[in-house]
Amino acid sequence: MSIEWVxxxxxxxxxxxxNRSILFGGIGPKHMAEISYRYSxxxxxxxxxxxxxIIQSKEASLASESEWQLxxxxxxxFGNEELEKLSDCCKGDYWNKPLxxxxxxxxxxxxxxxxxxxxxxxATRLLxxxxxxxxxxxxxxxxxxxxxxxxxxxxxxxxxxARLLKEEIVIAMIVGIIPSFVxxxxxxxxxxxxxxxxxxxxxxxxxxxxxxxxxxxKTTSYRLGRNCGKVKPNRGKSL
Numbered sequence: 001m002s003i004e005w006v007x008x009x010x011x012x013x014x015x016x017x018x019n020r021s022i023l024f025g026g027i028g029p030k031h032m033a034e035i036s037y038r039y040s041x042x043x044x045x046x047x048x049x050x051x052x053x054i055i056q057s058k059e060a061s062l063a064s065e066s067e068w069q070l071x072x073x074x075x076x077x078f079g080n081e082e083l084e085k086l087s088d089c090c091k092g093d094y095w096n097k098p099l100x101x102x103x104x105x106x107x108x109x110x111x112x113x114x115x116x117x118x119x120x121x122x123a124t125r126l127l128x129x130x131x132x133x134x135x136x137x138x139x140x141x142x143x144x145x146x147x148x149x150x151x152x153x154x155x156x157x158x159x160x161x162a163r164l165l166k167e168e169i170v171i172a173m174i175v176g177i178i179p180s181f182v183x184x185x186x187x188x189x190x191x192x193x194x195x196x197x198x199x200x201x202x203x204x205x206x207x208x209x210x211x212x213x214x215x216x217x218k219t220t221s222y223r224l225g226r227n228c229g230k231v232k233p234n235r236g237k238s239l
Contacts, residue, residue, distance in 0.1 A: 003050075004044065005043065006040065006042075008035075008041055008074055011070055012033065012224070013035070014031070014032055015031055015066060015094070019219075020216045021216050024214070026124065027092070027126070028094065029093070029095075029155065030221035031097070031099065032099065033069075034101070035067065035101035037142060037143055040141040041063055041067065041076060042138055042139045042140075043077060044078055045082040045084040046136060048134060051085075051139055060139040060140060060141045061087065062087035062137060063086055063087065063139060064087050064088055065088045065124075066102075067101055077138070078120070079120070082116075082117050082135070083116045083125065083135065083136065084115050085112065085136065085137040086103075086112070086114060086138060088112070088113040089104065089109035090104055090111055091106065091110045092111055096156070096157045098154050099152060099224060100148060100153065109129065110128070112127045113126065113127075115138070156222075171208050171216075172207075173204075173208075175207060175211050176204030176208035177201055177204030177208070178204070180200040180207070220233050221234040222234060
C-alpha cells in the first residue's frame with residue numbers, strides 16, 4: 001500500500017468549542033495550540049492494521065488532534081467517509097491539555113478523540129474506551145520529538161466551578177423561577193403563591209436546566225499571547 005505524506009509548516013490553530021449547550025455544544029474549552037516544529041502527515045487516513053505496523057516499527061506515530069487540525073487548516077489532509085483514530089485521550093473535555101502540539105494523554109481517560117468524515121467534511125467524535133469502531137488512523141512523522149518541552153503551556157487544570165454555579169443560579173432565576181411566579185401572580189388562585197411557592201421554585205429550576213439543551217452563554221476560551229506565549233483567557237477577541 002502506497003502512503004502519501006505531506007509536509008505541514010509550524011503555526012497556530014484553534015481547537016474545541018465555547019458552546020456548552022447539550023444539543024449544539026462541543027468539547028471545550030475552545031483554545032489555541034502552537035506547533036513550532038515541521039512534520040509530515042498522511043494525506044489520507046490509512047487502515048488501522050497498516051498504521052499499527054508502521055507505529056510498531058517506530059517510523060511514525062498517531063497524529064495528535066493539534067497536529068491534525070493544523071494540517072487541516074493548511075489544506076494538507078483529506079478524507080471521505082472514514083472514522084479516523086487520533087492519539088489524544090480525555091474525560092470529555094480538554095482541561096490540562098498541553099498546547100504545544102503533543103497528544104493530550106491521561107492515565108484515567110474515558111474517551112479517545114477521533115475525526116469522522118462525511119461528504120469531505122470532518123467532525124470531532126469521542127469514542128469510549130475499548131471501542132473498536134475506528135478502522136482508520138492518521139499518522140505523523142515529526143522532524144524532532146525533542147522539541148517537546150518538559151513543562152509546556154497548558155490549559156487550566158479544571159473549570160471554574162464556582163463561576164458556572166453562579167451562572168446557573170442566575171439563569172434559573174431569569175428563565176424559570178421569576179417567570180413562574182409572574183405567571184402564578186396573574187393566573188393562579190388567591191393564596192397559591194403562599195402555599196405553592198416550593199413547587200414554583202422547583203419548576204423554575206427544572207425549566208432553567210431544560211434550557212441547557214438549547215442554550216448557554218459562551219464559555220471562556222483560551223489563547224496564547226502573541227509575544228509572551230503564555231496561556232491567557234480570551235476576553236471577547238478572536239483567537
